[in-house]
């Protein structure tokens with residue numbers, strides 16, 4: 001029995017089945033590499049699900065956390081605030097363009113940022129209704145699950161959603177949902193389900209993460225902004241997965257030219273430490289009364305130190321530019337792969353910057369999803385020493401989220417392994 005399989009046996013006996021995961025038990029990790037309990041090395045293109053934009057254990061993040069650890073590890077911001085928290089908020093306020101002065105709030109997880117953005121929007125508008133979008137993902141709490149537009153594995157059997165949350169279609173050209181159709185769907189929601197005057201906010205991901213790396217057409221985002229402005233509705237942009245330099249901009253919404261009212265951040269912000277934030281227009285953010293927002297661990301000093309170091313690294317190592325380079329390298333490689341005759345199962349390649357997915361279909365005419373093939377590719381990749389994830393409302397996309405600190409040599413090695421995994425899963429000759 002290998003160390004991995006032994007751990008897998010213990011896990012089955014000890015860990016709730018719902019907390020599913022791969023069978024690769026991590027022992028050590030460095031930048032874009034991870035070693036498992038059997039001593040095998042993997043290239044990591046999952047990056048802890050878009051968390052490790054600065055790689056595993058970036059030296060500057062480690063140093064900042066160690067320095068903070070020597071000073072204090074926890075006070076609770078409500079009991080004894082500290083400079084690092086204030087500095088991080090100042091920096092986030094400067095990094096997010098809402099077209100107005102900003103305020104920030106620090107929390108711990110992505111879904112907590114989402115929950116707080118909704119609380120703030122409701123307090124600021126005096127309304128309760130929320131419109132989210134099909135295929136969107138906003139987290140696993142009751143409210144996060146209700147906002148999420150994907151039933152499996154997130155919603156089934158977990159009971160009814162809180163009232164006042166509705167879903168409109170997200171445009172998806174590849175699957176025949178045009179911007180006009182999506183806007184007609186939104187109009188329908190605002191006529192059939194929820195009056196605009198009762199709507200506090202729209203919440204949308206500029207690049208749907210779990211939903212399949214579907215990129216929002218800029219004209220759709222502009223239309224949301226216009227409808228929101230017309231009716232006094234707030235626009236919340238969920239950047240938990242697409243933010244922090246991942247798409248070749250600090251925030252993925254910048255690709256659309258639209259300014260949001262509120263932004264949620266997490267994942268890449270902490271470089272591996274749990275921290276999230278809501279950043280937004282001061283006049284909105286400051287509506288909730290003192291004591292209405294926060295939490296015991298919200299803005300933990302170690303995670304705050306990590307986040308301040310992450311912002312330094314993004315700037316000093318030009319990770320925004322690097323994300324664009326990485327994305328171009330991945331896209332050109334995948335395009336070449338997809339052009340081989342045997343690779344007709346690759347129906348679509350999409351994404352922004354270093355947030356790239358490819359969709360697997362049974363054939364390119366019908367575009368019928370092939371989730372089994374996506375799962376086989378991920379399994380073959382793992383066997384070959386490459387960590388990747390699937391995504392998509394039908395589970396038929398493979399997503400690539402390399403650390404933005406990965407070297408070209410490691411990226412090329414990872415893409416070679418991916419090529420082999422695709423060929424093995426399809427049952428094709430790699431040279432075909």
Ligand SMILES: Cc1ncc(COP(=O)(O)O)c(C=O)c1O
Pocket residue numbers: 049109110111112114137138139140205209210238239240241242266267
């Ligand atoms: C867009 C988006 N929002 C919210 C969340 C929830 O974040 P967390 O898992 O940290 O609660 C995620 C997580 O994948 C996400 O991708």
